[in-house]
Amino acid sequence: MQCDEVQRIADLYIDNLLDEESMSAVKRHLFICPTCNHDIETVLTTISLIRSQVQPEQLSPSFKERTTAMLLDKLRDHLHPSQPALSAIQWPLPID
Numbered sequence: 001m002q003c004d005e006v007q008r009i010a011d012l013y014i015d016n017l018l019d020e021e022s023m024s025a026v027k028r029h030l031f032i033c034p035t036c037n038h039d040i041e042t043v044l045t046t047i048s049l050i051r052s053q054v055q056p057e058q059l060s061p062s063f064k065e066r067t068t069a070m071l072l073d074k075l076r077d078h079l080h081p082s083q084p085a086l087s088a089i090q091w092p093l094p095i096d
């Protein structure tokens with residue numbers, strides 16, 4: 001795997017969304033490439049720092065319900081039928 005390929009799928013690697021073979025290929029590349037390793041480590045460190053400093057807000061169930069309905073309505077034309085329902089997607093947002 002080359003640097004440009006790693007950079008293209010770095011977000012998926014960071015979010016742990018790659019298949020096992022691609023995850024292994026990225027890990028092998030990161031082992032031998034200090035540039036890509038530094039880039040990904042920087043992002044992971046930043047995510048970790050943000051998560052450690054931001055406390056999840058307590059939202060009322062009705063707020064979550066209204067927000068989900070609004071997002072579904074706004075994104076309806078952009079969601080592919082094979083994608084999981086919006087309510088099933090787990091976003092790493094600082095809300096509980």
Ligand SMILES: [Zn+2]
Binds near residue numbers: 002033
């Ligand atoms: Zn590289």
